Amino acid sequence: MSNSTAGAVDLMDHLLGAYDELKRRLVRKLGSEELAGDALQDTWMRLSTRRDRLDPVQNPAAYLLRMAMNTVIDRQRADHRLLSLEEVDTLMDMADPGPGPAQAAEQEMALEDMVGLLQRMPERRRRILLAIRVDGLQQREVAEHLGVSLRLVQRELKAAQDYLAERSGQGRQVRF
Numbered sequence: 666m667s668n669s670t671a672g673a674v675d676l677m678d679h680l681l682g683a684y685d686e687l688k689r690r691l692v693r694k695l696g697s698e699e700l701a702g703d704a705l706q707d708t709w710m711r712l713s714t715r716r717d718r719l720d721p722v723q724n725p726a727a728y729l730l731r732m733a734m735n736t737v738i739d740r741q742r743a744d745h746r747l748l749s750l751e752e753v754d755t756l757m758d759m760a761d762p763g764p765g766p767a768q769a770a771e772q773e774m775a776l777e778d779m780v781g782l783l784q785r786m787p788e789r790r791r792r793i794l795l796a797i798r799v800d801g802l803q804q805r806e807v808a809e810h811l812g813v814s815l816r817l818v819q820r821e822l823k824a825a826q827d828y829l830a831e832r833s834g835q836g837r838q839v840r841f
Contacts, residue, residue: 677712679725680705687726691733700737707736782832786825793818794825 680687684705691701708729722728764772783791789811796807808818 676722676725676729677709680709680712680729683726683729687729687733690730694734695737701733703740704733704737707740708733711736778833779829782829786828789813790821790825790828793821797822 688698688701688705691704692698695701695704711732783795786794792811793807796802796810797804802810804818804822805815808815811818
């Protein structure tokens, strides 16, 4: 039998042999016999799953007591992460901040309208509008990139905005 297996068996044997004493000490620390019993049960389970990975321990009683207290701490941390039924009910009653089906359909239609309007726009006007409004370029940068005057960029931008404002007045609202 290897040392690590011997250490695990020794700890399990010590837990069985000193169970009453360990439980009494845990009850005193935790103030609950049920919690102490659960902690020792969890300790037993941990020991049984770690048999081949444990080194021999110099003070088995202190080690087992610390191990049991750690299981209690782990359980308390896990319990604090869980929501109570009341908290779950409150969350279920909250309105979803995302768009509802009608709003999503309306946004989809507005997007389709915008794409249609942009496709019907002259190409240079569309490129200028998208470069400024979508890409965030300055008017002067767009003029240099396209090899046109700043004044032409300004006129085309105004024409594009007027075009969209005029077309959006016919039916659904188009925002750009």
